[in-house]
Amino acid sequence: MMASGENTLPIIEIQQLKKRFGTITALDGIDLHIYPGEIFGLIGPDGAGKTTLIRILCTLLLPDAGRVQLLQHDVVHDVQSIRRFLGYMPQRFSLYPDLTVEQNLNFFADLFQVPPSIRQQRIQQLYHFSRLEPFKNRPTRALSGGMKQKLALSCAMIHTPKILILDEPTTGVDPLSRQEFWHILHQIREGGTTVLVSTPYMEEADQCDRVGLMYRGKLIVVDTPQRVRQRFPYPLYRVWGQDTYALREFFQNLETVHSVHLFGDALHVAFTQPPVPSDWKHWQLTSHQQIIRWQPIEASVEDVFLEMMEAHS
Amino acid sequence: MRRPRSRIAAIALKEFWHILHDPRSLTIIFLLPVIQLIMFGYALNLEIQKVELAIIDLDRTPASRELIQHFEGSPFFEVMAFRAPISQIETLFLRRKARAVLIIPADYSRQRQQGTTVDLQLIIDASDPNAAINISNYCQQIVEAVPTTRLAPPPAPFEVKSTIWFNPDMKSAYFFVPGLLALLLVMISALLTSVAITREKETGTLEQLLVSPVTPVEIILGKVIPYVLLAFLDGVGILLIGVFVFQVPFTGSAVLLAFLTLLYIITALSLGLMISTVTSTQQVAMMAAQSATLLPTLFLSGFIFPLRSLPWILQLISYIVPARYYLVIVRGIMLKGNTLPQLITPALFLMGLSTVLLIIAGKRFKTTLEA
Numbered sequence: 001m002m003a004s005g006e007n008t009l010p011i012i013e014i015q016q017l018k019k020r021f022g023t024i025t026a027l028d029g030i031d032l033h034i035y036p037g038e039i040f041g042l043i044g045p046d047g048a049g050k051t052t053l054i055r056i057l058c059t060l061l062l063p064d065a066g067r068v069q070l071l072q073h074d075v076v077h078d079v080q081s082i083r084r085f086l087g088y089m090p091q092r093f094s095l096y097p098d099l100t101v102e103q104n105l106n107f108f109a110d111l112f113q114v115p116p117s118i119r120q121q122r123i124q125q126l127y128h129f130s131r132l133e134p135f136k137n138r139p140t141r142a143l144s145g146g147m148k149q150k151l152a153l154s155c156a157m158i159h160t161p162k163i164l165i166l167d168e169p170t171t172g173v174d175p176l177s178r179q180e181f182w183h184i185l186h187q188i189r190e191g192g193t194t195v196l197v198s199t200p201y202m203e204e205a206d207q208c209d210r211v212g213l214m215y216r217g218k219l220i221v222v223d224t225p226q227r228v229r230q231r232f233p234y235p236l237y238r239v240w241g242q243d244t245y246a247l248r249e250f251f252q253n254l255e256t257v258h259s260v261h262l263f264g265d266a267l268h269v270a271f272t273q274p275p276v277p278s279d280w281k282h283w284q285l286t287s288h289q290q291i292i293r294w295q296p297i298e299a300s301v302e303d304v305f306l307e308m309m310e311a312h313s
Numbered sequence: 314m315r316r317p318r319s320r321i322a323a324i325a326l327k328e329f330w331h332i333l334h335d336p337r338s339l340t341i342i343f344l345l346p347v348i349q350l351i352m353f354g355y356a357l358n359l360e361i362q363k364v365e366l367a368i369i370d371l372d373r374t375p376a377s378r379e380l381i382q383h384f385e386g387s388p389f390f391e392v393m394a395f396r397a398p399i400s401q402i403e404t405l406f407l408r409r410k411a412r413a414v415l416i417i418p419a420d421y422s423r424q425r426q427q428g429t430t431v432d433l434q435l436i437i438d439a440s441d442p443n444a445a446i447n448i449s450n451y452c453q454q455i456v457e458a459v460p461t462t463r464l465a466p467p468p469a470p471f472e473v474k475s476t477i478w479f480n481p482d483m484k485s486a487y488f489f490v491p492g493l494l495a496l497l498l499v500m501i502s503a504l505l506t507s508v509a510i511t512r513e514k515e516t517g518t519l520e521q522l523l524v525s526p527v528t529p530v531e532i533i534l535g536k537v538i539p540y541v542l543l544a545f546l547d548g549v550g551i552l553l554i555g556v557f558v559f560q561v562p563f564t565g566s567a568v569l570l571a572f573l574t575l576l577y578i579i580t581a582l583s584l585g586l587m588i589s590t591v592t593s594t595q596q597v598a599m600m601a602a603q604s605a606t607l608l609p610t611l612f613l614s615g616f617i618f619p620l621r622s623l624p625w626i627l628q629l630i631s632y633i634v635p636a637r638y639y640l641v642i643v644r645g646i647m648l649k650g651n652t653l654p655q656l657i658t659p660a661l662f663l664m665g666l667s668t669v670l671l672i673i674a675g676k677r678f679k680t681t682l683e684a
Binding site: 055058059060061062079080083084086088089090092093094095096097098099103107108109110111112113114115116119139155 | 316317318319320322323326327330331334335516517518519520521522523524525526527528680681682683
């Protein structure tokens with residue numbers, strides 16, 4: 001289940017990659033190695049440069065500087081060979097809405113010249129993952145958001161690519177479909193395909209073997225989710241309160257507090273020095289009984305990323 | 314082992330589905346020719362008929378009535394007597410009661426008996442100049458046909474007799490069927506292909522399409538083939554209607570016409586491709602394709618106006634209007650029975666034009682998303 005480790009040859013190699021659009025620096029010196037058989041998650045807020053990086057990997061954009069290789073094929077010079085073994089699912093839904101599920105699958109099977117002898121088997125396999133078979137004669141535009149994403153994934157997988165690259169496949173999809181989608185990605189990885197996936201949802205980091213945090217055109221950390229979590233240097237508490245927003249303000253004004261972030265219905269409060277029970281009693285009083293409950297927790301990937309993004313701002 | 318369908322065939326098949334699923338393109342392909350044929354065939358009729366002619370007869374003799382009968386017997390005129398004072402003529406024109414007024418002078422019969430020249434006055438509403446010229450000509454013909462009349466000055470020592478060849482009856486179907494063929498083929502080919510490619514840019518499907526082993530040539534050919542076939546079918550339909558409904562003769566070789574029509578369609582498709590490479594939305598592509606085909610084909614091809622009567626700058630532009638060459642070809646084959654050697658110049662021009670357009674389109678067709 002773990003990444004294959006640094007002793008195998010990387011399947012994707014990125015060195016000092018730079019890309020500008022006019023005066024905007026989209027990618028500011030990216031170095032990254034991705035290894036065969038891993039799911040690599042590219043995580044970062046909108047505008048971090050995820051899509052630009054992915055498009056360069058998919059030979060859709062040209063790098064300004066640096067070297068990018070997929071399976072030892074250069075993205076500038078070996079475009080045609082890369083496009084043969086790569087599966088790509090763009091951020092924007094880009095199948096033909098007037099064609100049926102099956103027509104879309106067959107079209108991409110033709111594009112990648114999947115031989116008829118194995119095509120039916122392959123489509124059956126993909127139906128098995130996606131459970132789209134009952135809808136195969138339905139026009140794509142009549143599918144739900146989650147089903148559309150599964151079909152797009154199936155089309156990207158029709159030729160059994162060695163590398164699968166997905167640009168924010170779970171954005172705008174309901175939580176249940178997102179979970180199902182990640183389940184399918186794990187099955188694809190089991191089948192031997194290396195997966196690079198970008199997402200703006202930091203909680204999806206734990207679904208990946210390794211993650212990279214992108215921020216302002218830079219990769220500010222690359223590691224396994226577990227080791228990323230261990231990077232958090234401060235004692236961290238989850239705190240529930242009457243009025244979460246008022247409570248956030250209260251903690252922000254305390255001297256021993258390093259940072260406060262909203263996590264769902266509670267706060268994550270990081271301290272510069274571990275608080276003792278008497279501190280909590282004191283805060284209960286000074287906050288006018290705002291605090292309902294508190295509990296020391298281990299940092300999540302999101303805590304680390306928020307911390308690192310602030311450090312880079 | 315069976316081989317998979319080629320990528321070109323796959324794209325062409327997909328394009329056929331798009332056309333079948335899209336009522337807009339279906340309408341353009343099948344309804345446009347019908348509507349245009351009806352418009353040109355019945356509404357835009359350049360043959361003049363039933364011109365309202367008011368006749369003021371100041372003579373009122375059997376001789377003047379005989380002249381009036383000649384006008385009444387002609388299908389070109391609808392004659393009505395007009396007895397109001399001559400000063401009221403203007404209101405006749407203003408109210409569009411008459412398009413021409415003929416005044417027979419009071420001494421008409423006397424002068425005819427004496428054998429001297431009689432002056433008839435014809436006043437024409439020339440707000441439509443082409444019609445005015447035709448009305449004047451028809452009047453002249455009728456007056457000349459009146460027996461024993463010597464209205465014209467003593468005959469000149471020579472006489473010009475024009476004989477009109479290839480369209481002796483000056484039927485407008487002879488003129489609009491080839492023109493319509495040129496217009497519809499270029500519109501369908503250029504408009505639909507440019508829209509078909511920009512649609513994939515606009516909806517983002519091109520991004521997915523590009524990240525596959527498909528080559529630009531395969532995309533272009535696959536996209537173009539369905540439209541070549543449809544445009545060709547349209548052309549055949551227009552020709553059949555032209556020959557069997559509007560009775561346009563077909564004196565030349567159908568095979569030669571089919572071959573040169575294909576060349577014309579390819580030129581038009583190349584134009585559409587070039588447009589698609591410089592536009593990024595369907596709306597803009599549609600506008601560009603329309604301005605590049607509709608008006609130039611109507612006005613700068615010799616379809617409606619003779620090219621020599623255009624200002625020199627427009628004449629210069631007409632050299633890059635494909636319909637200019639195709640009209641020479643269609644008219645030549647259908648009406649004159651031209652053979653390939655006689656049409657080699659326009660055919661070569663079309664070939665050159667399509668080559669240039671294809672080179673530009675091919676160079677500009679990007680396989681990346683780089684701006």
